[in-house]
Amino acid sequence: MIRIGIMGYGNLGRGVEHAVAQNPDMELAAVFTRRDPASVRVVTPGVPVLAAEKAPEMKDKIDVMILCGGSATDLPEQTPRLARWFNVVDSFDTHAHIPEHFAAVNAAAADAGTLGLISVGWDPGLFSLNRVYAAAVLPQGESYTFWGKGVSQGHSDAIRRIEGVQDARQYTIPVESALEAVRSGSQPALTTRQKHTRECFVVAKPGADTARIEKEIKEMPNYFADYDTTVHFISQEELLRDHAGLPHGGMVIRSGKTGAGGENTHVIEYKLTLDSNPEFTSSVLVAYARALWRMYQAGRRGCLTVLDVPPALLSLLSGEELRAQML
Amino acid sequence: MIRIGIMGYGNLGRGVEHAVAQNPDMELAAVFTRRDPASVRVVTPGVPVLAAEKAPEMKDKIDVMILCGGSATDLPEQTPRLARWFNVVDSFDTHAHIPEHFAAVNAAAADAGTLGLISVGWDPGLFSLNRVYAAAVLPQGESYTFWGKGVSQGHSDAIRRIEGVQDARQYTIPVESALEAVRSGSQPALTTRQKHTRECFVVAKPGADTARIEKEIKEMPNYFADYDTTVHFISQEELLRDHAGLPHGGMVIRSGKTGAGGENTHVIEYKLTLDSNPEFTSSVLVAYARALWRMYQAGRRGCLTVLDVPPALLSLLSGEELRAQML
Numbered sequence: 001m002i003r004i005g006i007m008g009y010g011n012l013g014r015g016v017e018h019a020v021a022q023n024p025d026m027e028l029a030a031v032f033t034r035r036d037p038a039s040v041r042v043v044t045p046g047v048p049v050l051a052a053e054k055a056p057e058m059k060d061k062i063d064v065m066i067l068c069g070g071s072a073t074d075l076p077e078q079t080p081r082l083a084r085w086f087n088v089v090d091s092f093d094t095h096a097h098i099p100e101h102f103a104a105v106n107a108a109a110a111d112a113g114t115l116g117l118i119s120v121g122w123d124p125g126l127f128s129l130n131r132v133y134a135a136a137v138l139p140q141g142e143s144y145t146f147w148g149k150g151v152s153q154g155h156s157d158a159i160r161r162i163e164g165v166q167d168a169r170q171y172t173i174p175v176e177s178a179l180e181a182v183r184s185g186s187q188p189a190l191t192t193r194q195k196h197t198r199e200c201f202v203v204a205k206p207g208a209d210t211a212r213i214e215k216e217i218k219e220m221p222n223y224f225a226d227y228d229t230t231v232h233f234i235s236q237e238e239l240l241r242d243h244a245g246l247p248h249g250g251m252v253i254r255s256g257k258t259g260a261g262g263e264n265t266h267v268i269e270y271k272l273t274l275d276s277n278p279e280f281t282s283s284v285l286v287a288y289a290r291a292l293w294r295m296y297q298a299g300r301r302g303c304l305t306v307l308d309v310p311p312a313l314l315s316l317l318s319g320e321e322l323r324a325q326m327l
Numbered sequence: 328m329i330r331i332g333i334m335g336y337g338n339l340g341r342g343v344e345h346a347v348a349q350n351p352d353m354e355l356a357a358v359f360t361r362r363d364p365a366s367v368r369v370v371t372p373g374v375p376v377l378a379a380e381k382a383p384e385m386k387d388k389i390d391v392m393i394l395c396g397g398s399a400t401d402l403p404e405q406t407p408r409l410a411r412w413f414n415v416v417d418s419f420d421t422h423a424h425i426p427e428h429f430a431a432v433n434a435a436a437a438d439a440g441t442l443g444l445i446s447v448g449w450d451p452g453l454f455s456l457n458r459v460y461a462a463a464v465l466p467q468g469e470s471y472t473f474w475g476k477g478v479s480q481g482h483s484d485a486i487r488r489i490e491g492v493q494d495a496r497q498y499t500i501p502v503e504s505a506l507e508a509v510r511s512g513s514q515p516a517l518t519t520r521q522k523h524t525r526e527c528f529v530v531a532k533p534g535a536d537t538a539r540i541e542k543e544i545k546e547m548p549n550y551f552a553d554y555d556t557t558v559h560f561i562s563q564e565e566l567l568r569d570h571a572g573l574p575h576g577g578m579v580i581r582s583g584k585t586g587a588g589g590e591n592t593h594v595i596e597y598k599l600t601l602d603s604n605p606e607f608t609s610s611v612l613v614a615y616a617r618a619l620w621r622m623y624q625a626g627r628r629g630c631l632t633v634l635d636v637p638p639a640l641l642s643l644l645s646g647e648e649l650r651a652q653m654l
Contacts, residue, residue, distance in 0.1 A: 136641035275591035314463035
């Protein structure tokens with residue numbers, strides 16, 4: 001049995017707990033929290049909830065620690081630090097800072113003789129795999145990534161910070177005509193505005209100026225100014241009733257040309273449709289925890305990404321079974 | 328430069344030649360044929376065409392030999408034999424015989440100190456990867472593979488063997504309502520007949536009994552009896568004009584449940600739309616030839632499949648570049 005630890009028990013941590021229960025070669029060894037452990041109830045019977053700072057004391061009882069904090073402030077500090085005692089997997093998803101996060105985890109893990117695996121999830125993660133596979137197979141081509149339809153937590157949070165906003169939910173939506181153009185193999189040049197629209201459901205505080213709120217949303221740099229954005233004001237009850245979930249998904253599409261004169265076109269599309277973004281991300285983390293443990297046992301140390309992991313290591317099946325049943 | 332050899336110069340071999348030209352770290356070293364080498368003209372200037380039996384003489388001039396023969400009789404004999412002198416990649420695609428082919432290549436390559444990589448293409452190949460990734464991430468789920476719309480060479484050949492048939496082209500077509508049911512996440516149980524239909528374009532010889540031909544096609548065991556099949560009789564000119572290409576493709580779709588009570592559904596879909604089946608397969612072979620050469624240089628010997636190959640090894644980009652640009 002692979003003994004899994006969970007650091008951080010929010011949406012992602014709870015998702016990891018459920019995912020571990022779906023995998024018969026794993027067991028949950030402990031959950032760590034920065035809250036008062038007595039206030040945290042886990043689902044799995046008999047699993048201890050411990051204060052985050054007690055983690056090092058559990059180093060001999062955990063094979064892989066799955067870090068379920070946020071990429072903004074938690075993981076840049078936690079993943080390298082916990083790599084001093086544990087094999088670690090995280091879902092660090094700030095694309096621009098992956099190289100420095102990799103370097104920090106690699107240095108800590110190499111020094112401690114552990115193995116780390118960062119940026120596991122669907123983007124970065126499964127989408128990254130598909131970008132790499134497709135570009136390698138079709139070197140003369142173009143790749144496109146679309147996100148949604150789904151809830152962007154970052155954009156929802158940005159709206160909530162506007163004065164007069166009580167709550168908000170933002171959906172990122174791919175533009176159908178852009179998808180069609182990409183799927184046709186025509187390799188269109190697409191602007192940010194042409195690829196996605198943004199739809200916002202906002203609960204205004206009593207008496208707030210909704211016209212000003214709408215204007216502030218639509219003109220917000222980076223988040224909304226470069227997109228066609230629609231804003232709907234709804235009640236808190238409607239928000240909770242109709243927008244409580246965290247669905248997401250998207251597509252990685254590459255088209256490329258082959259043949260003597262590039263006369264043949266091929267389109268590779270990878271598409272995810274997810275009811276729950278955190279639960280799916282958790283499921284990816286858990287599958288890669290298995291691979292990490294196997295690579296650690298085979299002697300690997302330092303830091304890896306999903307691009308370094310042979311696919312067979314994710315599976316419960318043996319090489320023989322995979323060749324007979326799955327190849 | 329990785330020096331590539333091509334064994335067999337049909338559709339697949341010509342595709343490999345074009346694919347090598349798209350990859351700046353590779354060069355074509357030689358083409359081998361069982362025909363009279365003087366009768367074979369290759370596209371790449373200066374590349375020698377040699378008799379197949381001369382291959383061993385070129386063993387120091389080729390880093391990876393890509394085998395472009397057929398799975399029925401060529402590859403079971405050629406791949407293990409050529410592994411005595413070369414690192415070998417093939418597209419062996421008889422799913423039921425993969426374990427014994429693997430064992431034969433593994434024994435030969437381990438004995439000779441070479442590395443083999445079998446069953447590279449899209450199914451087996453990229454589809455296999457997606458079956459394994461998706462099943463590992465969503466262990467409580469169902470996987471479905473659909474093929475088409477595309478030309479099945481095996482079914483076209485089967486029709487051509489019927490008395491009175493001059494030429495034929497068979498398309499495998501996924502049933503749209505089955506695709507919709509699978510994409511909905513409902514995990515339907517589907518029979519062979521419910522998943523695909525078969526459409527045949529047949530050129531009858533002058534005076535042949537077309538009613539008998541149509542009946543023989545539709546009742547042919549294994550190939551057509553379990554499917555809803557339509558048969559169109561057309562002229563040789565129409566066949567050459569409208570059905571000269573070899574398009575293919577298909578989808579691997581898995582849906583699975585997560586959460587405490589399995590209340591959330593996720594759908595993973597991988598879809599290929601290919602203008603030319605042999606040219607796309609060739610492109611996959613060439614990308615994996617790069618990975619094979621890197622794994623050979625790192626000391627791996629014996630036989631592998633695509634499931635054993637870390638994705639990063641397929642790419643021209645370094646680990647640093649991949650993490651910065653693709654992850």
